[in-house]
Amino acid sequence: MKEKFKKGIILVLELILCILNGVFLYIIPDSGVWGIRSYANIFGLISLIIGGIPVIIESIREVFHKNLTADILFSIALIATLYLEDFFAISLLIIMMGAGEFIEEWTINRAHGSLESLIDLQPQICHKKIRETENSSSIEDVSVDKITPDDIIIVKQGERIAVDGIVISGSADVDQSALNGESIPTFMKYNDKVLSGSLIVDGYLEIKCLFPAHESSIEKVIRLVKTAQEEKSEFQTLTDKWAQFFAPIIICVALIAWLITQNLYLSVTILVVACPCALVLSVPTAFVASIANAARNGVWVKSGDSIETIGKIDTVMLDKTGTLTTGNL
Template sequence: MQRYILSKKNTITLISGILIAVAFTSKWTVENMDIFTWSLIIASLLGAAPIVIQAYQALKVKVISIDVLVTIAVFGAFLIHNYEESAIVTFLFLFGAYLEQRTLNQTRSAIKELIEMAPESALKLMENGEYEEVEVDEVEVGDILLVKTGAKVPVDGTVISGEGYINEASITGESVPVKKIKDSKVYAGTILDNGTLQIVADRVGEDTTFGKIIELVEEAQDSKSEAERFIDRFAKYYTPAVLVIGLLVWLISKDIELSITILVLGCPGALVIGVPVSNVAGIGNGARNGVLLKGSEVINDFSKLDSIVFDKTGTLTLGNPTVAETEYYGDNIEEVLSYLASVERESDHPLAKAVLEEIGETTFFSVENTEVIKGGGIIANVNGHKIAVGNVHLMERENIELNEKVRSDIARFEGKGNSLVLTAVDGELKILMGVRDQIRQGVKKDLQRLRRLGVKNLIMLSGDNQGTVDIVSRELGLTEAYGNMLPEDKSEYIKRLKGKGQIVAFVGDGVNDSPSLALADIGIAMGSGTDVAIETSDVVLINSDFSRLPHALGLVKATARNMKQNIFIAVSVVFILLAGVLFSEWVNMSIGMLVHEASILAVILNGMRLLSYKLKY
């Protein structure tokens, strides 16, 4: 029965609220006091049921929780026939718990989704020289495997023959496919975009990098225990104190009504609703401004933040390589762009897509005598012209003149972290393009806002090469930046920061970020990221709008202050009322009730101020 009642707590809250509305409507419209009284009695009994059960369960484990005080207060109100107070208090208590619980529904479905993303089969070289499809659990270290275009790499291994481009976003988070040749390392769970690879298994099963990601998420989620609520800690001392005072008053004065009045006035109506209303108002403001906050525990830790650690791709950068800069040399550029597009359309290189997107609609020509220069680019004949598309090495190989102006442009492009695409027609350089994953617009200003809000360290961790990472770091003015980092490296770094006593947030968007998101004190996911990252996180920036991050931090700081203000108001009023009852004659039951209800209104109005919060700078 207890379990059934607790499972219907939200339904009970709704019914109690309806009954209270019916009670006051009947009183104010038709002045029917019978309906008023019985509606409040039923609402009180219904609302008290789950609270009494929770109080009983707390007492069983020798904990005097706030549920105990609310239970005693409700019974006290019943004894002096103050059904209005008992009904309102139970409803506010249950409704506040409901609002807070709604934001704390972090599930463990992230683990399930990670497991579903893991490779299930592999093409294994058998003794007869043929490849057969086997379950990935049957693969052992040293086995030879074949990976075809579009397939997932089944294990961590080393390429022994073939070449191709692998999308390693599930491991490194980087969007640009990585070329793999003989002796290159490959990771389980990554996808071969094109080509065919023969690999030897180095690590299998749970020992693979992907397996470690799953393990890290599990460990990190287990390590993130919820802090005990401040109100419960306060109630540990507050509840016995009120009970002792009430008992002493009864023993000394023999006035049962006075004793019950003390218990009723000691009821934490404003205290119960003060924190939830701040939370709900803050969370509501966040939702309207593109920020999803997952509960009061998040708000508390987030507001005390020392360091923010960022993944690079998809977080500080857009996550899609594009042509960032272009220089044209000579005439007939439109025609040259058509030749370039025609050649790139034939290419499977990851930079080709960015170039084609930059050129857009154009005329395509047939491409003949295509020659792929390994590590250089492509040479082909287009419309009677010899076209060379590739890097500086290819241009030098083809004796293309690179004058001082061109050399200066190349140095400038490379200095900004661009990958270069040069195009020459009939031995003459015509186009220089710089392709890179561009920094999100306005990120530098947003990072400055975070500093002004008190964040001491802004750190970037990335699977990209250190050179590119350093360029982005310098441009954004970050405290520290580290490249060539796998998920376990990022997690270890987070652990070290937390070991120094820092409160750490991690901002990321991919499956590979899940362990760090879960391990950090505050995990912040970009809304366009994977479901795994979003569910593992504590904060979600809806629509991946990075500019919402400073708003989120400012909001949680304001919400944390608001909660403290409400707690102070609630506790102060209770102590003033209790002192007034015991040491003066000006506080009677009616005045006490008036002040008590006014305090509830005060904390609600104070909390509602958060709905209009805006970051001032």
């Protein structure tokens, strides 16, 4: 979140500098060598220092590590534009790059927010029943990580079940929609199995724990979503494979264009059009966002390949009424 805020502030500042640059350069007439045009160039230079220099430094580091990324195209374009002393173009370039990175960061943060909403389904504290004597017991609030199999926990109305277990006492209407999509609360009683992450709508349950918290149903769902977001799809793997050849090819094309035409602006244009590499940025961002949006709506995706396969589906079969319908026969 801090990184997103920082990039947002820098982007706004770059936009202000670009506007000032354009106003002093094109709207207010020039008044001499160190007149209005000089002020415009100063704004462009400040823009370069704030948004361009960090990218150039990072690109140089990547080159030393023999890793040519799309950022190297952006850096070369900046340096060439600086040589041409076109500071307004520099400001525009930096805004283009900054806007792309900000949108990517914003999308990924939203996706992580969806994952955090899943984590919120897992209680951190639960009421553990401790037997003191044969006829008496006490209740102690403990971290869910300290709950072990055969421990007994108490879940009251309005609370979420912390671990998977078996009901040994009490009864309740339990909302399990976050896990199985069942829209109507299920009545749970003695000897019924309950799942972590479920919500007690009405009633009271004493539950005998079956598994540690890290093996609970909701933890498995969280791990599933995390794995799906991190796992690369076939298409994403392909784009990553070709991305390493992308920058050298574009640099060669721009160099050839300059040698043939002697027009540095044309070469810079080729570099600008190619960066930031939209294909490399958009594919992982799109998959992460899709998986997160699906999770937000109670659909668990196992991998990025599953997202690609959805586009080929022509028939959907549902195992019960009420999953996607109103529940009326």
